[in-house]
Amino acid sequence: MNKRITLAAAVLALGVISCGTPQEKETADKTQTDSTITQSDDFKYTVDRFADVRIIRYQVPGFEELPKEKKVLLYYLHEAAMAGRDIIYDQNYRHNLQIRKVLEAVVMNENEIENKEEFDELLVYTKRIWFSNGIHHHYSNAKFEPGFSREYFTNVVNEIPADQLPLKEGEGKEEMIATLAEVIFNPEIDAKKVSLEDGEDLVQTSAVNYYGEGLTQKEVEAYYENLPKTDGPQPEYGLNTQLVKKDGKVVANTWKVGGMYTEAIENIVKWLEKAKEVAENEQQKLAFEKLIKYYHSGDVHDWDIYNIAWVNDTNSRTDVINGFVEVYNDPLGYKGSFESVVSFKDMEATKRIEAVGKEAQWFEDNSPLMEEHKKKNVKGISGKVITVVAESGDASPATPIGINLPNNNWVREQHGSKSVSLGNIVEAYELSSKEGKSSLTEFAYSEEEVARAKKYGNTASILHTDLHEVIGHASGVINEGVGTPKETLKSYASALEEGRADLVALYFIHDEKLIELGLIPSLEVGKAAYDSYIKNGMMLQLRRLEKGEQIEESHMRNRQLVAQWAFEKGAEENVIEKKVKDGKTYFVINDYDKLRDLFGQLLREIQRIKSEGDFEAGRALVENYGVKVDSELHDEVLKRFEDLHIAPYGGFINPKLVPVVEDGNVVDVKIEYPMDFKEQMLHYGKKYSFLNVQ
Ligand SMILES: [Zn+2]
DSSP: OOOOEEEOOOOOOSOOOOTSOOOOOOOOOOOOOOOOOOSTTOOOOOOEEEEEEEEEEEOOTTTTTHHHHHHHHHHHHHHHHHHHHHHHHHHEEEEEEHHHHHHHHHHHHHGGGGOOOHHHHHHHHHHHHHHTTBBTTTOOOOOOOOOSSSHHHHHHHSSOOOGGGGTTTTHHHHHHHHHHHHHHHHHTTTSSOOOOOOTTTHHHHHTTTTBBOOOHHHHHHHHHHSSOOSSSSSTTTTTEEEEEEEETTEEEEETTSSBTHHHHHHHHHHHHHHHHOOOOSSSHHHHHHHHHHHHOOOOHHHHHHHHHHHHHHHHSSEEEEEEEEOOOTTTSSSSOEEEEEEEEEEEHHHHHHHHHTHHHHHHHHTTOOOOSSOOSOOOOOEEEEEEEEEEEETTTTOEEEEEEEEOHHHHHHHHOHHHEEHHHHHHHHHHHHTTTHHHHHOSSSSHHHHHHHHHHHHHHHHHHHHHHHITTTTTOOOOOOOOOOOOOTTGGGGHHHHHHHHHHHHHHHTTTHHHTTSSSSTHHHHHHHHHHHHHHHHTTTGGGGGGTTOOOOOHHHHHHHHHHHHHHTTTTTTTTEEETTTTTEEESSOHHHHHHHHHHHHHHHHHHHHHHOOOHHHHHHIIIIIIIIOOHHHHHHHHHHHHHOSSSSEEOOOOOOEEEEEEEEEEEEEEEOEEEEEEEHHHHHHHTOOOOOO
């Protein structure tokens, strides 16, 4: 199950979304509109740049205006979030904590170091570790290649007094250096954090620390098969344990108070206890209690009970995710990575989503679908927009931009789920991409298009996402007797489903109804959405492929499918025109109304394919329009992006919450926005270093 939308690539298109596969927020360089800008103008977003990464700051609009009690509550939850930070390092790889602490000791010793050139490389390596919570790339999972030598590492660490180094019990300095040097510099050792290579032993070939040395995939699978199960709905077995082999037997080390990671978890619990005392209401208090209980018992049934209390807490302004949640880092999909996201509800933006959801039936009735494929009683998916205050663990510095929890299906079905988008994070990300050269000016044909994108692009992007999520996926019915899309459309199901939801959004984003609902000031927003979508589908997204590659990822397939199909079908009437200026290719929309009509036709056809389970037609659409890459155009896109120097990955510095203490009690909280990634990481490393290396 994968309900998380992550922020991974920098250049992207309209249309985000959860749904099915791990997903990136895609946004072409768009600029703010008056209606959505809540953040102060002279704020500097991008503050650091190294390797393939840029570091961005985000603001927390509305924090100062919150009642003091809510700020204090958020502060406690912030501390609980940070208390678990060390856990993710250890989960990702058994040597991560020690390596991080050694490198932090070196970096703090910076002034004593003579060879600055190699030190700079060591600092980049250290920053990459902070960014990825370990020595493997957060996205590709490959182990980092250090830009400094083994000798240099040995020498600088040797300079540091033993009492400043994270030695294991009984471990000598030389022994530690030798072990870590081998891990860092030998590319053969633990080369991949998570391996999904078909046919290999995924437990043995993945470096993650969820399974102890010597365990095989077969043993792990047998362990879970033979695990005594309770009657009734099943909890997420194995979510919060490490499996190891002891005396030839597989045993579980549970992450709980008194178990593995207890030093960190006790601190999480300590701050949750304080949060409980200042909870906004009884339901939120109940949720905190259940979470604390679970951290004590380590029982996954308690985790379900907590999640039920959490989904029922819908009235609180503040909210938190804190626990072992997503299982992407386990090749077998059992183990939850620690993460925390602390937030409060963005009332204005949430109203916007609700406005769309309330009109779901109008959208369905007025959609271009065939009458028999329309839902008679459509329910918009409810969601809210949150303002993030702090993130940690697997959610930081690289962050999701949308989260849909809990993961356990029976809880979702019987008790519901919460779907949130991280409003201020998305906004900071978009605004940061306006700093410096941008892909907007590079790929837009006219000044008019650039101006429109600057004025309406942000609104268009947010609205496209809302429409895609709230009404897009909810729309349409499958004919009686026809199987699920997974059964009928097989591997094409998800590209077609994403295309369908995008088309619903595209069709309605250029509709007077949105003006009537007060969601857009004019249809210029729709035009900005169309400009962006066509540019991305025809060109921009190709930058994420290597030379010679075809498109495999579902969302990319759907975007090219939609754009190419519209380009081809509108060719006779010149709806979209391919222009070349100074050797550069552009796609220019000449007729927005006709393009909308084409989107409507394709939507109708894709819905028919889904409703009837027409595999052949679905396959033809995807294969003919969504897969093949124009290699000449691809080369051109890669070249133009190379000249732009845009880092493909972005991650965030957290704001700093400063408690105001009176008579030993926190009575208020101030917020600051640090500029220096290294300083924040060193600060966290010192203040929240609860786990010892073992
Ligand atoms: Zn979707």
